[in-house]
Amino acid sequence: MIGLLQRVSHASVVVEGVTVGAIEAGLLVLVCAERHDTEQEADALLNKLLGYRVFADQAGKMNLSVTDTGGALLLVPQFTLAADTNSGTRPSFTPAAAPADGRRLFDYFVAQARQRHAQVACGQFGADMQVSLTNDGPVTFWLQTRPKVAPTAP
Numbered sequence: 001m002i003g004l005l006q007r008v009s010h011a012s013v014v015v016e017g018v019t020v021g022a023i024e025a026g027l028l029v030l031v032c033a034e035r036h037d038t039e040q041e042a043d044a045l046l047n048k049l050l051g052y053r054v055f056a057d058q059a060g061k062m063n064l065s066v067t068d069t070g071g072a073l074l075l076v077p078q079f080t081l082a083a084d085t086n087s088g089t090r091p092s093f094t095p096a097a098a099p100a101d102g103r104r105l106f107d108y109f110v111a112q113a114r115q116r117h118a119q120v121a122c123g124q125f126g127a128d129m130q131v132s133l134t135n136d137g138p139v140t141f142w143l144q145t146r147p148k149v150a151p152t153a154p
Contacts, residue, residue, distance in 0.1 A: 002030075002142070005029045007138075009136045011023055013121075020127075023071075023121050026071030033106065035094075038147065045144075050067045050117060073119065075123065077124075
């Protein structure tokens, strides 16, 4: 799974003129499930995300996580993060999970995040979303977890 996280002072998601998710200080995370991802990759990404130290401590160093600061999470599904852009001028989305798998894993990711973190808002899977944010820094990081590949027999 892929998580593109941005430290924000505020962010929101609007669908058909209605705000479906909004946060103040915290992390906006664009979330993408790739083919062969499972709940194991979702759990690993969430663990990394909640512990990732991107907020400044009193010395101004990035030593605090969103958990440490009590900041909010805005989770937004975005399958285009899995695009293969290696050839031509049109992206291929074959690395992305099938829509049903992507929705299932995104819903799972959100549910797990809500169990482990106090403030979680989210976008709407499959919708045409308008995402607004003020990136604080700017600070943006790409996190990715990959399925464990079993060794092939000789």
